[in-house]
Amino acid sequence: MQQRQYRRMNSRLRRAPLTRLQWIAGYVALTLGTLILTYIFSDGLHSFRSKTHSLDHHDASLVLPKENVLGQTHGLNLKQELVSSHLRSTKLALHIEDSSLDLQAKLWEPPADKGFVPCVEPGPAHSGPKPAKGYLMVSTNGGLNQMRAGICDMVAIARLINATLVIPELDKGSFWQDASNFSDVFDVEYFIKALANDIPVIKALPPSMKSEPKVLKQFRSWSGVKYYEQEIGRLWLNYKVIKAAKTDLRLANNHLPAEIQKLRCRVHYDALRFAPHIEALGKVIVERLRSAGPYIALHLRYEKDMLAFSGCTYQLSTEEAQELTTIRENTPHWKVKKINGTEQRRNGFCPLTPTEVGVFLKSLGYPESTRIYVAAGEIYGGRERMSGLLSRFPNVMSKEYIATASELAPFFNHSSQMAALDYIVSVESNVFVSSYSGNMARAVEGHRRFLGHRKTISPDRKELVALFDMLDQGLLKEDQNLADVITTMHENRQGAPRKRKGPLKGTKGRDRLRSEEAFYTNPTPDCLCQQSDFPKHVNYEQNYSPQETEREGRQMESGVAVQRR
Ligand SMILES: *[C@@H]1O[C@H](CO)[C@@H](O)[C@H](O)[C@H]1NC(C)=O
Ligand SMILES: *[C@@H]1O[C@H](CO)[C@@H](O)[C@H](O)[C@H]1NC(C)=O
Ligand SMILES: *[C@@H]1O[C@H](CO)[C@@H](O)[C@H](O)[C@H]1NC(C)=O
Ligand SMILES: *[C@@H]1O[C@H](CO)[C@@H](O)[C@H](O)[C@H]1NC(C)=O
Numbered sequence: 435m436q437q438r439q440y441r442r443m444n445s446r447l448r449r450a451p452l453t454r455l456q457w458i459a460g461y462v463a464l465t466l467g468t469l470i471l472t473y474i475f476s477d478g479l480h481s482f483r484s485k486t487h488s489l490d491h492h493d494a495s496l497v498l499p500k501e502n503v504l505g506q507t508h509g510l511n512l513k514q515e516l517v518s519s520h521l522r523s524t525k526l527a528l529h530i531e532d533s534s535l536d537l538q539a540k541l542w543e544p545p546a547d548k549g550f551v552p553c554v555e556p557g558p559a560h561s562g563p564k565p566a567k568g569y570l571m572v573s574t575n576g577g578l579n580q581m582r583a584g585i586c587d588m589v590a591i592a593r594l595i596n597a598t599l600v601i602p603e604l605d606k607g608s609f610w611q612d613a614s615n616f617s618d619v620f621d622v623e624y625f626i627k628a629l630a631n632d633i634p635v636i637k638a639l640p641p642s643m644k645s646e647p648k649v650l651k652q653f654r655s656w657s658g659v660k661y662y663e664q665e666i667g668r669l670w671l672n673y674k675v676i677k678a679a680k681t682d683l684r685l686a687n688n689h690l691p692a693e694i695q696k697l698r699c700r701v702h703y704d705a706l707r708f709a710p711h712i713e714a715l716g717k718v719i720v721e722r723l724r725s726a727g728p729y730i731a732l733h734l735r736y737e738k739d740m741l742a743f744s745g746c747t748y749q750l751s752t753e754e755a756q757e758l759t760t761i762r763e764n765t766p767h768w769k770v771k772k773i774n775g776t777e778q779r780r781n782g783f784c785p786l787t788p789t790e791v792g793v794f795l796k797s798l799g800y801p802e803s804t805r806i807y808v809a810a811g812e813i814y815g816g817r818e819r820m821s822g823l824l825s826r827f828p829n830v831m832s833k834e835y836i837a838t839a840s841e842l843a844p845f846f847n848h849s850s851q852m853a854a855l856d857y858i859v860s861v862e863s864n865v866f867v868s869s870y871s872g873n874m875a876r877a878v879e880g881h882r883r884f885l886g887h888r889k890t891i892s893p894d895r896k897e898l899v900a901l902f903d904m905l906d907q908g909l910l911k912e913d914q915n916l917a918d919v920i921t922t923m924h925e926n927r928q929g930a931p932r933k934r935k936g937p938l939k940g941t942k943g944r945d946r947l948r949s950e951e952a953f954y955t956n957p958t959p960d961c962l963c964q965q966s967d968f969p970k971h972v973n974y975e976q977n978y979s980p981q982e983t984e985r986e987g988r989q990m991e992s993g994v995a996v997q998r999r
Contacts, residue, residue: 541800542865544886545929546930547886547887548964549964552699553963554699556632560693562631563633566596567667569597569676570592570600570676572585573603573605573680574605576873578849579853580682582706583702583954584602585681585706586698586702587684587698589632589633589697590701591666593694595663598633598634598636600638600639601625601636601638604616612849618709619708620706620709621707622709628700632697643674648673648676649675649677651666652678652679653678653680653684654684656686656944656947656948657684658689659690659691659694686947687950687952695961696960696961698957698960699961702881712851712855712858715837716855717858718837719855719858720862723805729804729807730804730805731806731807731856731859731866732810733860733866733874733875733878736786736788736814737811737812738812740870740872745758746785748779784895784899786870788821789823791893792825793826795867798917798921798924799921806827806831807836808831809857810832833856833859861888866878867893871892879892879956880954883929883957884961889929891927891928892924893927894924897923901916932956
């Protein structure tokens with residue numbers, strides 16, 4: 435349906451290219467607009483503070499003047515805009531009011547939950563911790579969200595092998611260079627207490643164990659019960675302490691006992707909460723945002739490491755492209771070195787640029803006054819590269835802007851704690867949009883499903899860039915037609931209940947496991963169950979075409995090495 439519409443539009447537009455005059459007029463208007471916006475916002479823009487995790491210190495900025503933060507000047511413009519656009523086609527004032535309010539509400543309301551509610555309580559057969567055979571020590575790897583998923587999996591593994599879990603060590607050597615330890619990022623006391631009925635957890639290895647035989651083991655990725663109970667369980671014959679060398683993707687997504695899956699959710703969505711000082715500031719930021727009405731959290735993964743990793747150089751200068759290539763070549767654990775940025779983008783593997791996100795959100799119908807919280811570190815290319823988003827949505831803001839400098843000071847040198855703030859604000863937003871499906875986007879998406887299918891819009895990057903290229907070539911205009919196409923394209927990509935996607939047809943072995951949708955992206959049906967008074971036959975949201983599943987699968991394959999978030 436949407437394909438057809440898109441093709442129809444495509445051919446219509448080919449038949450009627452813009453005249454030269456329209457081109458010139460459009461260009462002049464755009465230039466003027468940009469100049470005016472630059473003038474208006476340049477004063478208020480001030481630099482992102484440089485962060486220890488960056489490779490060098492770009493003067494990025496998307497920080498806007500304080501007066502805008504609470505949106506008083508914008509709060510009611512929402513309605514006006516929609517009304518005026520409707521005036522063109524409708525005559526009855528009364529109807530205008532109604533339909534504009536409807537439209538407005540639709541922008542923010544979550545998809546129907548179809549009666550799916552969390553079901554993570556242990557079943558009647560659940561028993562408390564088994565007598566421990568030994569200790570499981572854990573060395574996590576990756577950025578915040580990769581580490582979080584890994585820790586949850588390690589809890590499940592400790593349960594499978596009857597181990598006492600020693601509080602994990604966080605990765606201090608990743609791209610993000612954060613020296614925080616577990617208790618700096620997570621609420622360690624709550625973690626221990628919340629898991630008391632599942633596994634024993636201790637803060638440090640008992641001194642008596644220091645001289646016992648230990649084994650360092652890199653668990654096989656995507657392993658199931660048999661591997662852990664037998665192959666790893668056998669190690670207890672010779673060792674008292676097993677140390678896991680890595681934590682990413684060590685546990686299978688599917689075909690695990692229901693009790694283990696529910697345990698994973700109890701850890702991810704309850705036991706592993708952030709440290710009190712992080713939760714507290716996160717809450718403050720959310721309250722400040724909410725006090726002015728609904729907001730979008732945008733995970734704008736347009737950061738240097740991601741661009742270097744993915745090889746996406748669209749609209750970058752030769753120098754920038756070279757800088758990114760150099761970073762990729764010098765990062766040993768990124769296996770793919772030669773990447774054609776054009777093909778990468780065409781296949782939908784590139785993060786959307788800030789401008790593309792601006793066109794996308796505008797086309798979905800979000801009015802100019804919409805407040806957008808950008809959950810990200812430094813945007814590559816800084817303020818200049820943000821202009822295409824800012825010109826469409828002036829109320830773009832970040833934590834640096836909503837929280838005071840003194841509130842943020844304890845977080846500044848800790849990228850994991852900064853990322854945790856973004857995570858909280860993203861989970862609590864009315865609408866979450868990600869420009870790239872990385873670790874953070876996936877974790878937030880799953881969490882929002884768990885908390886009641888909060889609206890989570892997943893851009894169809896491959897389809898979108900095809901449209902954006904036509905915009906660039908002047909074959910399309912940023913108008914109502916484009917808006918209709920983009921809106922239709924995303925009707926079923928809003929985070930409604932659906933089952934987790936299984937493996938890709940035709941894949942085998944490890945590729946098969948790799949192609950599955952990750953457990954924490956969508957814990958349905960393991961941790962979200964449909965109440966009995968709802969119709970049994972649910973039309974699960976058809977979120978992805980098979981081709982797209984394939985793309986995401988391949989992307990994940992190369993994405994394994996991407997750290998953080
Ligand atoms: C864990 O304990 C249970 C119950 O005591 C036992 O049946 C199982 O074999 C143990 N597994 C391992 C890997 O030790
Ligand atoms: C973690 O870091 C904090 C502050 O830097 C320190 O007080 C604490 O002792 C550390 N804990 C461990 C287990 O290293
Ligand atoms: C990258 O791919 C595009 C499209 O397939 C092609 O036109 C271009 O020549 C390629 N660039 C390089 C450097 O290979
Ligand atoms: C962050 O670390 C740098 C260098 O290690 C230090 O100069 C700076 O004061 C620290 N900033 C904060 C807010 O702690």
